[in-house]
Amino acid sequence: MLPFDISEYQNRLSETKQLMAQRGIEVLLVTDPANINYLSGYDAWSFYVHQMLMIIIDEAQPIWIGRNQDGNGAKKTTWLSSENVIGYPDYYVHSTIHHPMDFIADILRGIGHGKRYIGVEMDNYYFSAKAYAQLSKHLCYATFKDAGLLVNFVRLVKSDQEIEYMKRAGKIADQAMKNGVEYVRTGLRECDAAAKIYQSIIAGTDEYGGDYPAIAPLLPSGENTSSPHLTWTDRMFKEGDEVIIELAGCYKRYHVPLARTITIGTPSEELKRLSPIVIEGLNEVLEAVKPGLTCGELESAWCKSLKKHGIEKESRLGYSVGLNYPPDWGEHTASIRNGDLTILKPNMTFHLIPGLWFDNYGIEISETFRVTEKGCETFTTFPRQLILQDPFSYTNQDGKIS
Amino acid sequence: MLPFDISEYQNRLSETKQLMAQRGIEVLLVTDPANINYLSGYDAWSFYVHQMLMIIIDEAQPIWIGRNQDGNGAKKTTWLSSENVIGYPDYYVHSTIHHPMDFIADILRGIGHGKRYIGVEMDNYYFSAKAYAQLSKHLCYATFKDAGLLVNFVRLVKSDQEIEYMKRAGKIADQAMKNGVEYVRTGLRECDAAAKIYQSIIAGTDEYGGDYPAIAPLLPSGENTSSPHLTWTDRMFKEGDEVIIELAGCYKRYHVPLARTITIGTPSEELKRLSPIVIEGLNEVLEAVKPGLTCGELESAWCKSLKKHGIEKESRLGYSVGLNYPPDWGEHTASIRNGDLTILKPNMTFHLIPGLWFDNYGIEISETFRVTEKGCETFTTFPRQLILQDPFSYTNQDGKIS
Incomplete structure (x- = not known):
């Protein structure tokens, strides 16, 4: 189902990582659905719940994290390996108790990236004030940087x-x-x-x-x-x-x-x-x-x-x-x-x-x-x-x- | 063009203000387009830029603030008086220098509400992490409270x-x-x-x-x-x-x-x-x-x-x-x-x-x-x-x- 060759996605990823390096960002949390699609191919109307593509500067593949039931869609529409598709349980969805960013912070800590320089898309529709507050609360040793439009600027010149x-x-x-x-x-x-x-x-x-x-x-x-x-x-x-x-x-x-x-x-x-x-x-x-x-x-x-x-x-x-x-x-x-x-x-x-x-x-x-x-x-x-x-x-x- | 009697909007507003009072919120910044519509009637595809309805507990009418060119739409589709429709200049739109929340913070200070208890819809798509960061930066004497879903809960029982x-x-x-x-x-x-x-x-x-x-x-x-x-x-x-x-x-x-x-x-x-x-x-x-x-x-x-x-x-x-x-x-x-x-x-x-x-x-x-x-x-x-x-x-x- 991929609309582009995998090499095109990998070039985009590589350009993104160059910009990350320039700005001192080690982990980029991509929440803009267009940027997620651009880097991974992911295409579904699931952006009404929290989801993200995690780009780790020293890892070859991004990690998709979203709602459990959307994991099949991520496996079908992206070039990522199945093990890089992680779903969170449904009780995180539109809950006043649990927030998907709690789950995501746990993942980041679990894989050893909880204390790094983390880029977030501060002014994106799909990165709410609450999303940022939850991440900051759980990852108090991380340093957050505004990586708004970082991927958008890679998108500026079309192939x-x-x-x-x-x-x-x-x-x-x-x-x-x-x-x-x-x-x-x-x-x-x-x-x-x-x-x-x-x-x-x-x-x-x-x-x-x-x-x-x-x-x-x-x-x-x-x-x-x-x-x-x-x-x-x-x-x-x-x-x-x-x-x-x-x-x-x-x-x-x-x-x-x-x-x-x-x-x-x-x-x-x-x-x-x-x-x-x-x-x-x-x-x-x-x-x-x-x-x-x-x-x-x-x-x-x-x-x-x-x-x-x-x-x-x-x-x-x-x-x-x-x-x-x-x-x-x-x-x-x-x-x-x-x-x-x-x-x-x-x-x-x-x-x-x-x-x-x-x-x-x-x-x-x-x-x-x-x-x-x-x-x-x-x-x-x-x-x-x-x-x-x-x-x-x-x-x-x-x-x-x- | 209003789909409901003005009295219905006013009842909704009054219920909202009761909840604000219960939670100690003096000014509510409504950024969810459905909540904006629910309280004012506003209906346009302009939510891709920052906009809001400001509910001040001791003011009879909300204030609509959005992009200049959308002001006519606000006048046409809401029950608000023209003087309660405020537009911001176009250089605030998708700019890396100016942010609409800078303008909105100025308004809040200008009308004497810069030091109050301000409710914001923390987990709404249309209240980004940056929007909150800018407001907090400019309104350091205000106390922000999460008023997420406050209006949504008023919407729960339909007329x-x-x-x-x-x-x-x-x-x-x-x-x-x-x-x-x-x-x-x-x-x-x-x-x-x-x-x-x-x-x-x-x-x-x-x-x-x-x-x-x-x-x-x-x-x-x-x-x-x-x-x-x-x-x-x-x-x-x-x-x-x-x-x-x-x-x-x-x-x-x-x-x-x-x-x-x-x-x-x-x-x-x-x-x-x-x-x-x-x-x-x-x-x-x-x-x-x-x-x-x-x-x-x-x-x-x-x-x-x-x-x-x-x-x-x-x-x-x-x-x-x-x-x-x-x-x-x-x-x-x-x-x-x-x-x-x-x-x-x-x-x-x-x-x-x-x-x-x-x-x-x-x-x-x-x-x-x-x-x-x-x-x-x-x-x-x-x-x-x-x-x-x-x-x-x-x-x-x-x-x-x-």
């Missing part, structure tokens, strides 16, 4: 196989956007369009199936387009509506996000004015991308473009994207924004999303791209424009008109 | 309106299971069945649309049924396969989970033997439910039933369920397991999932129920049995046979 998976995710994103836009018609509801999008994302293509995206499709319409992270409601689309769709195609947990703004019938004056400005800015940024530039310098191409029209954008312009799990498809490393010193390299991948939100409306037209040797290429081909949708003639996939 | 929403989620779950099972046929892939399930869950019914479930549908087939939390792959179903579907219908963020085991063609000897045992145990537990019993006592009905057949189950039998966000639909309060002292009360709601997993296969047949005045009632009506699926004659919704 060719990862890029291939993202290309597949891009095809799925294109298809899902096409199908979703088809459902943005008067008389259908936001949830109907979202359902169609989800169906397209998961079914994938005839050649390869899709995976669940780390963020649900976002699909506000009407005045709700002023809020970027609303999902959908039962609201019926009506003529004159503006609708924003932000989705991602996902393949083997690799994401390619894509956002478009649609109007049903005639667009508002605001969107008529803004959409060419956003598209021009987007194009100018894509043209500016080249290895050697910093993310901050790339953002200045956007600012320069927007300044011509007297517009400013407070929020960041984009972020590194790839392998992930809910609740986020962003990698939390490089951001395309003022001051970010990350230097662009070939096979870095970003979601460039110059969204603008006002009190009663917003606009999002985005592209996900890969840095190439000389510039960049996008993962999707969906028309880079404000999408004008005919309000009435809705044809579903099976030829029925409603 | 009639919440039950009504769960009934709708139950209808959606029934429909999604029916449609999903229809796609479990030779020649279709796991991802095709998952896509159909997602589509059904999100589209909901003609009367009410569905919402995204907090856990993706789980859909292992063949030997993967030995692992409860695998999602799906591109694997093609074949005759003789066993398939487990675990899904939830979701309405206004309220979940009703449902699991069934399906065989394509003739079931294996193991499933023929196990399924009546599991169903008998499930029925006996449902018959045993009544207010006044503890969750632990309820679990003993299951053990007694299974013991007749010489089977033991290590993992818990069920858990409280309702309002939630990814990554879990369970409420992390009451578990149906040995030793749980939670006393059953009318309108508590549980997912009863007597799953059994072995080295090469597993079985899951579940029910979500509400405790009534005298016993219980389930939210779904899908046949409580091992589902035998005809391998070949697959008819899709539009009448096409493939």
